[in-house]
Amino acid sequence: MTTAHIHRIATAVPPNDVHRPFVEFAETMLPEGTTRSLFRRMARMSAIEHRYSFVEPVENGDKTWRDREELYVAGAFPTTARRMEVFEKFAPRLAGNALDRLALSEEERRGVTHVIVTSCTGLYAPGLDFDIVRHLGLSTSVERTMIGFMGCYAAINALKAAHYIVRSEPRAKVLVMNLELCTLHLQETEDIEQLLSFLLFADGCAACLIGAEPQGLAIDSFLAVNLPQTSGLITWKIRDGGFDMHLSGQVPTEIKRRLKGVSREVTRGREIADVNLWAVHPGGRTVLDAVEHAMELPEDALRFSRSVLGRFGNMSSATVMFVLADVLAQAQSGQLGCAMSFGPGVTAETMLFHAS
Known part of the structure; x- marks a missing residue:
């Protein structure tokens, strides 16, 4: 029976390291005193040193938060429509970075038969699947599958789908992309548990090539x-x-x-x-x-x-x-x-x- 192999994986993140600025920004949403002190302590214990985002913080002389997209303005956080506009603007750029790092040869591009995309942080149509086809110049007959809103385990499900495709079509080459702009969904809240969960999340993209050749x-x-x-x-x-x-x-x-x-x-x-x-x-x-x-x-x-x-x-x-x-x-x-x-x-x- 044919075995599917992950041949190689490329990853990419946006250029802005926002972990420290986001921690400082989140603190301002909490009342001073015990709650804010607990938040700082939990943030220090997170074991996270860096998180990257499409959001670009802008230095302010008064040390208040401001980002270049003016997305997170105190008292006026964005609507879902605005967040989806931003996803459509930045997601293809991050996808392109990961695809370029995957460095598919012309022969490999011609061989891609299937594209699978996972994301739970944004959507639009025509979507990332079409962006991938255009960016790589893939055949317009490539079969496309979108796996949406499954959360953190969606990548395993995408690998599962690729596994079954290769088992049923041994000549298939499956390109899988997992792209998330998690920092797009920061909420204005005084709930410390919710703020602590936001401080785990970051933006990133992975692309991999899967086929039957015994490598990887x-x-x-x-x-x-x-x-x-x-x-x-x-x-x-x-x-x-x-x-x-x-x-x-x-x-x-x-x-x-x-x-x-x-x-x-x-x-x-x-x-x-x-x-x-x-x-x-x-x-x-x-x-x-x-x-x-x-x-x-x-x-x-x-x-x-x-x-x-x-x-x-x-x-x-x-x-x-x-x-x-x-x-x-x-x-x-x-x-x-x-x-x-x-x-x-x-x-x-x-x-x-x-x-x-």
């Missing part, structure tokens, strides 16, 4: 694990003032409690020690800690995930692909790996793979 990371199998009675812990709703996220502080606790009982299912019966490469979506430091404890992983097992979290933050569906890019760069032939990403449900989408 071979995709072995998939398993979705739904955590019972957790459907209200992660939600993503379209409202008049943008996309409204709820990310409960209970998520790490529930992952730690419920994932422990299904660890052998996740590894398909293999011993944890047999899995050399872990690519867990860094939904936050506490999420990674929860997975490490629930699965009883070695101390350095999540080094790739923790590195991506520190360097880029949480870029929703693109993030696990950033982790897999680091894994691919260091993997040795024959090593077994497990990818895992969490999202609404709460569901863990998992994928076993091995290095060719």
